[in-house]
Amino acid sequence: MASSEYNTENLDSNPQTLSSMFQEGLDLYNNLGKIDEPTNSPVVQTNIKKAIKIFESATRLVSLAGMFSTNEGIEEVATEDLQYLLLPALLGALCLKLTSRDRKDITEVSEVYYKDFLERCSNYGLHEIKPSSDEPKIKNLSLCDPKVPDM
16 A cells, blocks of 8 residues: 655645645635635636646556555555545546636546546445446546646
8 A cells, every 4th residue: 555655746846745735736626715706717717727737646646656446445545545535526626617628528527537536436335326437538638737648
């Protein structure tokens, strides 16, 4: 089982732990509701895109670390790593707040993130519902970062 003591580089090229990266993205996410501007304002959209990039980087790091496995139970996941199970759900929610792309593309990407979240929860026995297998075929999940590799 992996630990959250992995370092990576954030958007400002400062070394950052996975934990601090997640917290930075979560703070941005939580502060979106406190901004007194419309969702389509440049300030809000910039914060949404920044949070998406942070969570995408955290997701890549979690994946590289092999933090979650389909052959282990939820009780085998370190308590401090449980928060990273939320990454796909947070990305799905943030994608739905984007206003700069085609709405159909945005909802398809968000759907993929939500289905991934539900599948992870199902793998760990946290719920019984299986997402449908007719997922949209999306080449690039990122709506913000064109450098994210194709699936």
